[in-house]
Amino acid sequence: MKRFILVGALFAALWGCASQRKAALLRDHRAVAQLSLTAETDVPELHVGAARRDTLTVTGADGREVLIMRAVKDEDGEMVATDVIDAAVVTARFRHVAERHGKVDISFDVTVPREMQDSRWQLRFNPMMYLLGDTLALDRIVITGADYRKAQLRGYQQYQRFLDSIITDTTRFVNTHQLEVFLRRNLPEIYRFRNDTSIVSDEAFASTWGVTEREAVDHYTWWYMVRRNRWKIENKDKMFRKYVKVPIRTEGLRLDTVLTNADNDLVYRYVQTIATRPHLRKVEVSLSGDIFEQDKCIYRVPQSDPLSFYISSLSTLADDREKYLTRILERKVEANTACYIDFRQGSDAVEEGLSDNAREIGRIRSNLASLLENRTFDLDSIVVMASCSPEGSWAYNERLSLRRSASVSAYFSRYMQQHRDSLQRESGRVYDLAGYQEERPDIRFISRSDPENWAMLERLVEKDSLLTAGQKEGFRGRMAIADPDAREGRLQQEPYYRYLREKLYPRLRTVRFFFHLHRKGMVKDTLHTTVIDSVYMAGVQAIKDRDYKTAVSLLRPYADYNTAVAYCALDYNASAMAVLQALEPTDKVEYLLAILYSRAGDDRNAVQCYLNACTKNRAMVNRGNLDPEISELIARYGLHREEDDPSH
Secondary structure, eight states: OHHHHHHHHHHHHHHHHHHHHHHHHHHHHTOOOEEEEOOGGGOGGGOOOSOOOSEEEEEOTTSOEEEEEOEEEOTTSOEEEOOOOOOSOBOOSEEEEEEBTTEEEEEEEEEEOGGGOOTTEEEEEEEEEEETTEEEEOOEEEEEEHHHHHHHHHHHHHHHHHHHTSOOOGGGGBOHHHHHHHHHHHOHHHHGGGGOOSOOOHHHHHHHHSSOHHHHHHHTBOHHHHHHHHHHHHTHHHHHHHHOSSOOOOTTEEEEEEEOOOSSOEEEEEEEEEEOOTTOOEEEEEEEEEEEETTEEEEEEOOOOOEEEEEEEGGGGOOOOOOEEEEEEESEEEEEEEEOOOOOTTOOOOOTTSTTHHHHHHHHHHHHHHHHTOSSEEEEEEEEEEEEOSSSOHHHHHHHHHHHHHHHHHHHHHHHHHHHHHHHHHHOSOBOTTSOBOOOOOOEEEEEEEEEOHHHHHHHHHHOSSSOHHHHHHHHHHHTOSSHHHHHHHHHTSTTHHHIIIIIGGGGOOEEEEEEEEETTOOSSEEEEEEEOHHHHHHHHHHHTTOHHHHHHHHGGGOSHHHHHHHHHTTOHHHHHHHHTTSOOOHHHHHHHHHHHHHTTOHHHHHHHHHHHHHHOTHHHHHTTTSHHHHHHHHHHTTTHHHHOTTO
């Protein structure tokens, strides 16, 4: 047995030394995990459709037919037709990726060399993404050696055995045999209860035999077992940390794999989908990590050189020129407002201290001041119409409402004169564009009478929550009486009249203001002008912000080029096609059509539209490399190869 233990210890020491030497080699060579771009054909967004042909016939700019085929240069520099062979390793450090539906798939390979792999190790890699000045930690990649995982599982097994040793049945702490012997010898009356289903209270037990049941049980309890069990319960977390030195984590991981064969490099394909943001043009990704043996870090993997992803978006194809609407301006403009000025019964005097008059008067003063200071409109006249509540005769209320209108007109006329004088003192003389002193015409107040505000009373009664349905029905019946004085007389006989008079009638004493204005400097009655179409421009801005659903909702009624861009960005291809085919075939229209045809698998029309776009605008040659639908056509059919080859 001793020999076995010594051999095991010697084997473990040798194994540990080998692991340390291997880790030292990693440190000496500053070993890193390689971060590389995925092969182009494996990028998900580059899949455009299943219909493919080796050769195409399109029409050139001069009207002649041109034959285009899949082609590469042979060793003699000649172009020969061939099948495309995808590269297995991509060494470039940057790539253009296309944004679709407001999202971008960032795809890269993480290559772990075999010298980093060991069955006793766990590799923890931390991909980091950098965008718009922010740093985003991506989900971790964990690669676990088989022996490392076995050690983890052994720890969990040891901890489970510890949990199983915790006693949950408290009767196991009591020496029941000795307790029964004691009772049988000394308290036979109690012993007889062992098989009895009746219940004896602790108080009755103690009063009969001079000792409580609890005391008897405690006397024959193994308290050392109770204390030991309690310690186990209280130290479960501590024992977990003792046995499980490195817990198996599942949250925040993209990959957690157990490596059983370390003979080859391990390659993991990492695809991260991100939501694009306004002004997001570039995303960088780097990788760092750590190598652990049990709970000890034995090597920190240096941060890799970053990969750069340049994001191309259909939003950059939007036409951001301002769109205008033709609007007809009227010289004369009207505005109105109402306030609730309370008067004493039968009085026409404006009292600021009565009821809520101060607040209402202040509100009207503010409105008048803003109109006097307005730089667009001049105030011509103000119609003031006061109304009364129905108590009293119609003739009396007509005279009273007219007096109140005149009183309110005089009150605010004085205020306006004072305000205009203060403006004049602050600004000095006012001159127009011709250099003449501007004359400020007097503003007329016109008093009007609305004797009894029955229409408003009807609305208040219908909305009132305290009047019953029967009372409202009765009120409607009284409103059918044509004569207002007779109508008021019948209402006075109703039991709810007091409520009407005290709660609703005061709200009928309103003063309404009707402001008549005209535009400064405008002579004609109407003027045609143009203004920016704010709804349309909001739709264009939504495209730039990659909020394509909002863009579609705003631009759908216009059915123009920008509408097609929004449709295309959301893959509403049929709708986009219908809009574009009705437009003039500009370079951008042709380019979008090329994208749509490519999505539909119609390579012939896709290439034709793309070449038409390039003929009209040579900038589309470079743009074609940014969109996967077009870049795939360029690669498949060798488009622009004459331009790229100096010998042609």
